[in-house]
Amino acid sequence: MLCEMCGREVDRTAPVRIEGSVLALCGDCARFGKAVNPIPAPTAVRATGSRPTFGASAVRAGAGPRRLEERDLYQEIGEMELAPDWPRRIRIARETLQWTPEVLGKKLNEKKSIVLKLETGSFRPPDDLVRRIERLLKVRLRADAAASS
Numbered sequence: 001m002l003c004e005m006c007g008r009e010v011d012r013t014a015p016v017r018i019e020g021s022v023l024a025l026c027g028d029c030a031r032f033g034k035a036v037n038p039i040p041a042p043t044a045v046r047a048t049g050s051r052p053t054f055g056a057s058a059v060r061a062g063a064g065p066r067r068l069e070e071r072d073l074y075q076e077i078g079e080m081e082l083a084p085d086w087p088r089r090i091r092i093a094r095e096t097l098q099w100t101p102e103v104l105g106k107k108l109n110e111k112k113s114i115v116l117k118l119e120t121g122s123f124r125p126p127d128d129l130v131r132r133i134e135r136l137l138k139v140r141l142r143a144d145a146a147a148s149s
Contacts, residue, residue, distance in 0.1 A: 002070075005029040082130070083143040087121035093137035094119075108132055 001013045003026035013024035018033035025033070083089065094104050094115075101115040108115070108129070117123035118133075125133065130141055 003029055005032070081143060082124070082141055086141045087119050089139050089141055090115075090133060090137065091119040093139040097137070104136075107136055 001010055003010055004023040005025050006029050008026055010026040014030055015022050015036040016025045016030045016033040017036050022036055102112045105112045105115045134141055
């Protein structure tokens with residue numbers, strides 16, 4: 001099992017509440033929070049003609065305990081990287097629309113200096129800016145990592 005705080009592989013973890021969140025921690029990291037009692041088993045739902053209950057106390061019929069499985073978030077991301085010539089693509093698309101760097105900056109809600117740094121390649125844009133540029137200029141700046149290798 002992995003400790004959710006330090007990431008170390010341990011034999012056993014314990015549920016611990018730290019600043020409102022319950023984490024599965026190793027013995028060393030558990031001292032930073034307060035131990036949480038195990039979650040009580042759900043009670044059976046009455047089968048009498050009563051109305052169904054909804055919310056936290058409702059139990060799905062025939063539902064077993066939820067199984068938590070580890071996920072690799074880096075695999076789920078889409079493995080997209082910027083194309084090798086992304087600065088040139090931005091400049092050509094801007095010039096095709098006959099926009100100055102100031103105009104593009106205003107439309108992106110960024111400074112002119114950011115646009116100039118993007119076009120020279122000295123500033124790698126964050127993902128949200130990449131999406132805004134692609135949408136505004138109607139150009140593709142990302143390439144598949146598998147296709148480029």
